Amino acid sequence: MSLQMVSSVSNSSLLQPGFSLMNFDGHVFFFGQKGWPKRSCPTGVFLLDIKQNEVKMKPAFFSKDSCYLPPLRYPALCTLRSNARSDEYQYIIHGGKTPNNDLSDKIYFMSLVSKNSKKMTFQCSEKDLGGDVPEARYGHTINVVHSRGKSMSVIFGGRSYTPLAQRTTEKWNSVVDCLPSVFLIDFEFGCCTSYILPELQDGLSFHVSIAKDDTIYILGGHSLQNNTRSPNLYKLKIDLPLGSPAVSCTILPGGISVSSAIVTQTSDTEFVLVGGYHSDNQKRLVCNTIVLEDSKIEIVENVSPEWTPDIKHCRMWFGCDMGKGSVLLGIPGANKQLIPDANYFYILRCKGAEEDKEEELTTQICSQASSEDPGDSTPFEDSEEFCFSGEANSFDMDDTDTYNEDDEEDESETGYWITCSASCSIDANTWVPFYSTELNKPAMILCSSGAGHWVHAQCMDLSETMLLRLSEANVKYFCNKHVDLNKGLQTPQKVGCLKKQPMKPLRRKKTMKLSTSTKKSFLRRLFE
Secondary structure: OEEEEOOEEOOHHHOOOOOEEEEEOOEEEEEOOOOOOOOOOOOOEEEEEEEOOEEEEEEOEEOOOOOOOOOOEOOEEEEEEOOOOOOOEEEEEEOOEOOOOOEOOOEEEEEEEEEOOOOEEEEEEEEOOEEOOOOOOEOOEEEEEEEOOEEEEEEEOOEEEOOHHHOOOOOOOOEEEOOOEEEEEEOOOOEEEEEEOOOOOOOOEOOEEEEEOOEEEEEOOEEOOOOEEOOOEEEEEEEOOOOOOEEEEEEEOOOOOOEOOEEEEOOOOEEEEEOOEEEOOEEOOOEEEEEEEOOEEEEEEEOOOOOOHHHHHOOOOEEEEEEOOEEEEEEEOOOOOOOOOOEEEEEEEOOOHHHOOOOOOOOEEEEOOOOOOOOOOOOOOOOOOOOOOOOOOOOOOOOOOOOOHHHOOOHHHHOOOOOOOOOOOOOOOOOOOOOOOOOOOOOEEEEOOOOOEEEEOOOOOOOHHHHHHHHHOOOOOOOOOOHHHHHHHOOOOOOOOOOOOOOOOOOOOOOOOOOHHHHHHHHHHHHO
């Protein structure tokens, strides 16, 4: 094994615990950034272009008929082939967390539709399911099994939010283990079926699963209910006859009590288990080799790499499988860095140079890790791992624009850490998320008084319901200081005058016009 530090990673702040990697034709793509995508890369999917020990992130492209794929963190992800030996494949993405900390229950298919020397174009589609549909979750695994010429997807484990009826204000975003049910999904007909097996008693998340033909091996994992890491090794066998599927589970000896481990494949039958955690605050620096042969599994301890002092002493680490026996590892950067979210990255190569040649990987790996940012609900989750089937080679895309975070709007101009009012209590060093929509910055709202200024929603005592209503409605908001002044300056709303019907003019009576001689004759007769 060899460990090499990546000297430079462009926009490394986007690579936070919870992201995924997808490998198409030997090219690795990053998916699941922290926060919503911006205009420089609205798809949120990047090519990791590795050259001379440097990693550059370049925006990916999607076809016009693609559906929107949100930046999901901690999803379950694996490849789907028409059969176990097929060269063509697509990725299945299920569940995960959105940037708003909502959990997704949707399932997406992502495939490569065109490729040239300058860009690769993807197509993403959403699949509707029926039957026993798995609830929204994260930290679970998904695999595809092949039996009797048929294929099915298997979902197991994960965590979800406490049901709405059981939530309280203090623990609104608390999470619980999902039930230890095994879900079989037939994508041809779009139906799901759940199975409850007596051998699976506790819910597991951030475990490792390896699928080969009609068998899935489940190793390790963490149970929130018991706060334990399972030492059991489970063997799931799925038989797909013409009738109903048959699912069985066997508990095998020789398991490892670990969570958040990373698995990479080094040959058709060998895998390397890297890292993970013995306990909440104790990293697992030992590596193991997993051998699958003749429907048997063997786990032996392997020679560990020479870990650097930074890796040995850091509290958390995270990473993912790059395929072909390589692993990308990340550790938090020092507090003295100019960019607080930046991390340091290493590439661990588990194969020797003579073994590093092109080969087809037909066995699927799916593993989940448990590292979340400090703002999430489970603070001790510290790693992440994913599925891949090829090496992270780079290809020439020099004519394609490299993603540059400097092109984005400078969020510092909005002053997230300003003193917004006399009663402002927001401190960058002590702040913790208050609203469920907050990630690593406090929610702010614009006061429309004068030229306008930003204030913290929490300092204005806004409820989450009111904050969401104001953000959706096109209305002006005035902070606590200016709301009374605004009322005093408001003028009554102009009321339109009532339209009056014009009065009809009075008709003048006609009079008879008398001559002068007639008047004199009339007067003479009157006085006689």
